[in-house]
Amino acid sequence: MISSEVKLYTLEEVAKHDGEKDRRVWCVIRDIVYDFTDYLEQHPGGGELITEFAGKDGTVAFDDFGHSSDAKNDMKQYKIGELVEEDKRANRKKKIVNGNEVTAETANVQTRRPFFKILCGSCVA
Incomplete structure (x- = not known):
């Protein structure tokens, strides 16, 4: 019997x-934890776009890059x-203040966006 419990x-x-410390590449997107290790070489824009957010929340970058519905389904x-409830709340608080991301990564994402649109055209609308 398959367990329907979600691992937290x-x-x-x-x-x-x-x-780096661990060869696995996990990312958080919208409070869901993904192991993208086996997908790195398949990503249309290259694995480095994913590894940049390895071990972190990549929601803002994922949304900014305009992934297609097919990519979201895949x-x-x-x-x-998923994240434990406490970290879901903490993650939301740090991500948005007055409608803006407040982490240092935001500035980097904003400046890289034009580059990634050129590099990864299949990820961008």
Whole structure:
């Protein structure tokens, strides 16, 4: 019998899978934890676009790159769990203040966006 329970992870656990300390590459997108390790070579824009957010929340970057509905459906196979409720709340608080991302990564995403649109045209609308 297959368990329907969702595996829960903390942001601290996700951070351990950054592709460096641990060879696995986990990312959080909208509070869902994905293991993208086996997808890196298949990603149309290259694996480095994913590894940049390995062990972190990549929601803002994922949304900014304008992924297609096909891409969103394809990533379901890489879901390994969700964030624990406490980290979901903490993650939301740090992500948006007055409608803007407040982490240092935001500035980097904003400046890289034109480059990635050229590099990864299949990910961008």
